[in-house]
Amino acid sequence: MAIGLIILSLFTVVLALILRFSFLVINGRRSISKAVGFFHPYTNDGGGGERVLWCAVRALQEENPDLNCVVYTGDHDATPQSLIGRALDRFGVKLLFPPNVVHLHKRKWIEETTYPRFTMIGQSLGSIYLAWEALCNFTPSYYFDTSGYAFTYPLARMFGCKVICYTHYPTISTDMLSRVRHRNLMYNNDALITKSIWLSWCKLFYYTLFSWMYGFVGSFAHLAMVNSTWTQSHIEKLWGISDCIKRVYPPCDTSGLQVLPLKRPAENPVIISVAQFRPEKAHSLQLEAFSAATKRLDSTMPKPKLQFVGSCRNSLDEERLQVLKEKAMELNVDKQVEFYKNLTYRDLVGRLASAVAGIHSMTDEHFGISVVEYMAAGAIPIAHNSAGPKMDIVLEEDGQKTGFLACTIDEYADAILAILRMSEMERLKMAAAARTRARRFSEQRFYEDFKAAVRPILCHTSK
CATH class of the missing domain: 3.40.50.2000 (Glycogen Phosphorylase B;)
Known part of the structure; x- marks a missing residue:
């Protein structure tokens, strides 16, 4: 446990140094646009997360038409017109006007194939690099993560953004820790690990350490919307910002x-x-x-x-x-x-x-x-x-x-x-x-709850 605290402390110091360096680099030349930037590297995944993205864009367009909506995506063929068409054809969501697009060229740093081992920490640290690319290309007044990359929040704060997120699920949960502790076989806990007491202990240590890191970076969010009772209970335990967490059920047609x-x-x-x-x-x-x-x-x-x-x-x-x-x-x-x-x-x-x-x-x-x-x-x-x-x-x-x-x-x-x-x-x-x-x-219930949650942030109320 002592070793874990030392490693966590080192992580905190390194992150603080990175943020300090970031501040020195961007301070004085940073230009924040009156916009909301949606960090969603995969705009072609076709799942519930993408539906939330387009419904969130529409809700903000309705709530504040003067607020420009920008989507950070790693899909190089994405254009404003193709995205507005995709939202309608794939999900039946009609955007009021096309979102602007910022293309990301470093998406490989969050792909699971880049990290055969220690995938969670690899993708999480890689997301910081990807967010750096995104925010250097365009710095919005509101940084909105709709894909669960909590490690990007401290960086977005350093760029001067209000940080909002819609969290579909915690990157790590107490349930995951329990499965490793009891050596239960699952897609993310294979037989090689479950059959070995030593490897299970090492993975439990890794998961515990990662959960501390995850809780630290998650606490930088000004507003965290969660999609269910289960997710809410885990995020409240991990991030420790209960007053900033709102349950907003996802939009279903x-x-x-x-x-x-x-x-x-x-x-x-x-x-x-x-x-x-x-x-x-x-x-x-x-x-x-x-x-x-x-x-x-x-x-x-x-x-x-x-x-x-x-x-x-x-x-x-x-x-x-x-x-x-x-x-x-x-x-x-x-x-x-x-x-x-x-x-x-x-x-x-x-x-x-x-x-x-x-x-x-x-x-x-x-x-x-x-x-x-x-x-x-x-x-x-x-x-x-x-x-x-x-x-x-x-x-x-x-x-x-x-x-x-x-x-x-x-x-x-x-x-x-x-x-x-x-x-x-x-x-x-x-x-x-x-x-x-x-x-x-319903989608209507999502729009109502979503707008109620973001309204205080859009009115520039502080955390």
Whole structure:
């Protein structure tokens, strides 16, 4: 513990020296523009984080039309017109006017492939370098992080910016520490670590040290918006700025999806899975559960389909998608499984309109926009029994069950079978209750809560 405190102290001193040097370099020549700069290096990731970005841009355009909105992105083909078109085509969000774009050329410093080991600390320190590039190119009055790069906050403060963030999930959490301590196997805690007491101890030390660093840099935020009860509890513990933390549920297209009819085709019932093709989304578990469920179906029942809808950020995601296709063949369900990559928003709505159920399997999903979208669209959710889905979303509505929570392959298979075996009346009753609950997470609710949270900062009230 003493060693850890020494290392943390050294980190603090080094960071302070970096910030002091930064101040000396930029002081006297720094020109702060009346603008808000959105630090979002991946504007083509296609996930819930990107939806939050565009809804946040729109909300600020409505709240203060005179405030220029600038997006820092590492996507070199991004232009103001392409981004305003992407917001509309992919997410149905109509911006009032195109955001300006600042291109980042050092994005490799935050890519996971750059850091085969010590990925968290590598990406976090790399984000400081990327933010330096961003802020040197354009210094806004408000620095808005929508991607979770808390290590950039002290630097933004040194550039004279008010720091606002929307935190989807903590970079590290007490749950992660607990898994390492108990040597639980997971995508971010592989077998090599879990089988070794020594390596587990070393990783626990590393995680503990990183959590101290994360708490230190996070405390530099003037306003931290969080997306769920689970995220809020962790951020409050780690950052220690409870008065500056506001819970703002992410924007879900409940209004557009709620106009879809609740009745679904009886032949070949569809189960949909909407998520980026990332390791934490645990698509393999869904395939195995679907395979187990189909083996237990009565021969007289129609064969269901499983449709994967998601986006690929890079070549690693493409490889994961290919592995999933091969696994479907191994499980002998490839004829019942379909894959749809990078669909437009309109096509996604079409898929949701025909689904009787939606499946989600990420452990400690901070919120779960896709789960809300299932419910709003009339697809009964089968979500992981943890974090956002458990604490905020898949709860009873007026005493009526709104979906299923599961952890293991067998539990997911049981939930799939329960939905497929429901009578039409039972399914419609649960789907209607789920749709009612989904209204709590509408885009309109996001706009109202978001504006209320940022208004004091825009009025230049101090921390």
